[in-house]
Amino acid sequence: MYYRYQPSPLGPLLLAGDEQGLHLIHMDAAQPWALSSAWQPAHSQLDAVSRQLDEYFAGKREAFDVQLAPMGTAFQREVWQALQRIPYGTTCSYATLAQRIGRPRAIRAVGTANGANPISIIVPCHRVIGSNGTLTGYAGGVERKQQLLELEGAWLI
Numbered sequence: 001m002y003y004r005y006q007p008s009p010l011g012p013l014l015l016a017g018d019e020q021g022l023h024l025i026h027m028d029a030a031q032p033w034a035l036s037s038a039w040q041p042a043h044s045q046l047d048a049v050s051r052q053l054d055e056y057f058a059g060k061r062e063a064f065d066v067q068l069a070p071m072g073t074a075f076q077r078e079v080w081q082a083l084q085r086i087p088y089g090t091t092c093s094y095a096t097l098a099q100r101i102g103r104p105r106a107i108r109a110v111g112t113a114n115g116a117n118p119i120s121i122i123v124p125c126h127r128v129i130g131s132n133g134t135l136t137g138y139a140g141g142v143e144r145k146q147q148l149l150e151l152e153g154a155w156l157i
Contacts, residue, residue, distance in 0.1 A: 002042035003035060006050050009057050009151075010144050013121075015046050021067030022049055024118045027140035053121065059151065062088035064122045072116060079113035086127040089152040093131040115139055127154065 001023065006013040016024040016039065048066055055061035070080055082101050086092055092100075098110045117125040120140055126148040130136040138145035 001036065001039045002045040003039050004042040004046045004050065006053060008053065010140065010147060013053070015042070015049055017042075017046055017049070017069065021069035022046075022119060022122070023069050023071060025120050025122060026118075027120065027144060049122075056121070057151070062152075066122065068119055068122065070118050070123065072113070072118070075109065076113040076116055079110055080117055080119075080123050083114065083117065083123050083125055083128070086124055088124075089154050091127050091129045091149065091154050094128055094136075095131050097128055111136075121148065124148075127152075 001016055001018050003014060003016040006015050010027060014024065014026040015022065016026075052061055052064050052066060056064070070077065072080065078101055079097070082097055085100075086097075094107050094111045094114070095104070097114070098104050098107045101110070103110070111128075114125045114128050115137065117123050117139070120126065126138060126140075126145045135142050135145050135149075
């Protein structure tokens with residue numbers, strides 16, 4: 001596994017990936033993070049991810065084109081794939097997301113899977129909001145969620 005710290009308007013991000021793809025974007029990378037002793041500093045391995053994140057934060061990229069390799073259950077991966085189909089600059093509710101994956105009664109499970117997303121920003125869990133239009137929880141903090149939605153010009157429901 002290779003890792004790199006990426007500066008961003010949200011604060012430093014920890015990126016981690018290998019030949020299979022990107023496994024992790026962690027916010028609050030300035031906080032102590034227990035890196036595995038098997039992890040190695042990235043040289044060019046995460047350049048494409050870094051470049052695309054820079055373009056996104058500069059308002060020049062709406063979609064990402066990097067290989068992803070998130071680790072999770074089949075249900076979590078299903079939710080994370082559905083998140084990637086939420087268009088840039090839009091939001092949807094947890095209930096809508098549950099309907100989109102064919103499990104309309106699994107709203108809480110969808111919320112839990114959304115919160116466990118290891119590749120925030122690129123897998124846009126920030127685009128999911130409460131049914132009443134509120135900015136509900138976000139692993140990176142509600143303030144960062146709001147920043148990302150403002151960057152995208154998203155209209156809140």
